[in-house]
Amino acid sequence: xxxxxxxxxxxxxxxxxxxxxxxxxxxxxxxxxxxxxxxxxxxxxxxxxxxxxxxxxxxxxxxxxxxxxxxxxxxxxxxxxxxxxxxxxxxxxxxxxxxxxxxxxxxxxxxxxxxxxxxxxxxxxxxxxxxxxxxxxxxxxxxxxxxxxxxxxxxxxxxxxxxxxxxxxxxxxxxxxxxxxxxxxxxxxxxxxxxxxxxxxxxxxxxxxxxxxxxxxxxxxxxxxxxxxxxxxxxxxxxxxxxxxxxxxxxxxxxxxxxxxxxxxxxxxxxxxxxxxxxxxxxxxxxxxxxxxxxxxxxxxxxxxxxxxxxxxxxxxxxxxxxxxxxxxxxxxxxxxxxxxxx
Numbered sequence: 484x485x486x487x488x489x490x491x492x493x494x495x496x497x498x499x500x501x502x503x504x505x506x507x508x509x510x511x512x513x514x515x516x517x518x519x520x521x522x523x524x525x526x527x528x529x530x531x532x533x534x535x536x537x538x539x540x541x542x543x544x545x546x547x548x549x550x551x552x553x554x555x556x557x558x559x560x561x562x563x564x565x566x567x568x569x570x571x572x573x574x575x576x577x578x579x580x581x582x583x584x585x586x587x588x589x590x591x592x593x594x595x596x597x598x599x600x601x602x603x604x605x606x607x608x609x610x611x612x613x614x615x616x617x618x619x620x621x622x623x624x625x626x627x628x629x630x631x632x633x634x635x636x637x638x639x640x641x642x643x644x645x646x647x648x649x650x651x652x653x654x655x656x657x658x659x660x661x662x663x664x665x666x667x668x669x670x671x672x673x674x675x676x677x678x679x680x681x682x683x684x685x686x687x688x689x690x691x692x693x694x695x696x697x698x699x700x701x702x703x704x705x706x707x708x709x710x711x712x713x714x715x716x717x718x719x720x721x722x723x724x725x726x727x728x729x730x731x732x733x734x735x736x737x738x739x740x741x742x743x744x745x746x747x748x749x750x751x752x753x754x755x756x757x758x759x760x761x762x763x764x765x766x767x768x769x770x771x772x773x774x775x776x777x778x779x780x781x782x783x784x785x786x787x788x789x790x791x792x793x794x795x796x797x798x799x800x801x802x803x804x805x806x807x808x809x810x811x812x813x814x815x816x817x818x819x820x821x822x823x824x825x826x
Contacts, residue, residue, distance in 0.1 A: 492627050492639045493519050495823070498618050498655070499646035501529030502809055503800045505606040506816030507644055512610065514824050519638070520610055521630075522647075523617040526600065527607045530774060531809065533598025536683060536767055539713070539720050540598040543681050543769050546697065546710040546725065547571060547594040548602065549585045550810045554817070556591060562605045565596035567715055571696030578699035581707060581727075581775065582808040594715050618655050621645075623664075623790040642823060644797040646816065648773035649674040652798070667788055667796065674781065674802045677730035678737050679707070679774035682748040684763040686722040691759045693724070698755065705732045705751040721764065726752050730775065741768050776802045781811075785819035787826060797823055 500522035530544030617633040630638040698709040713719040753760040785799035799819035804811035
């Protein structure tokens with residue numbers, strides 16, 4: 484983590500190293516602004532997450548990218564990795580995908596053999612990025628904005644951008660002080676974010692193999708999708724399925740124990756895919772508390788508010804666009820950067 488001097492005031496501090504935050508930071512940096520990106524996690528990308536499990540990459544959040552935005556497609560094409568164009572190729576079931584645009588005409592789909600996190604890592608190159616940095620509170624001051632940092636000295640900035648999920652944004656804003664902050668809090672309170680409980684199952688390669696890359700069940704109240712994750716890997720050591728629960732089931736069972744999640748999702752996956760799923764060699768669970776913006780609660784565009792000391796507060800993530808998803812977050816991050824530059 485970088486050392487902060489008492490007199491240093493940054494141009495912009497961005498809270499959140501997901502797609503919106505990284506794109507916004509890149510645009511501002513390229514325009515000559517001095518930008519710092521903070522994130523409480525150890526890695527970038529938010530749900531564009533890849534974790535090595537027993538040495539094998541596993542995408543345990545987003546399964547693949549889909550886009551029709553030329554700029555986003557160009558950025559994806561520039562990623563130094565093995566792009567799997569058109570993935571998923573074998574789609575089973577007729578249930579709804581996580582994002583309704585995924586299979587619309589004109590959408591291009593792709594994944595990466597190295598994992599979906601290859602894209603946010605590409606966007607983060609060259610940025611002043613400070614991971615493992617949790618912001619506790621934002622305090623507008625007469626001449627700057629102060630950010631209280633857990634286990635670290637405060638940061639000072641002229642403008643601040645929040646791209647983390649809206650419940651996390653609400654937690655770090657000060658209590659209502661002035662018309663601007665009351666307006667911010669009202670907007671954030673309007674947005675509803677669904678959770679997602681995810682189960683990863685690993686099997687020996689000499690066992691059964693699913694006949695799909697992606698399954699969207701027709702008749703399950705528990706499971707939104709099953710991704711044949713190891714189908715994306717060049718030389719996998721294990722057959723890996725990633726099982727993502729529906730928003731409704733995840734919300735209802737969010738505070739239940741891991742054993743309950745594992746038992747229910749394994750049994751339902753076995754019903755959908757075959758009895759062999761009941762006997763994995765290993766399994767992992769992950770609880771995404773802030774997985775997906777509820778349709779109809781998102782904003783139409785990123786927002787900029789004036790702060791009492793003359794600085795600006797910007798809001799952008801997939802909730803601040805009409806389309807949500809990665810493409811929505813990408814566009815929101817770019818639009819917010821442009822708003823800050825011309826304001």
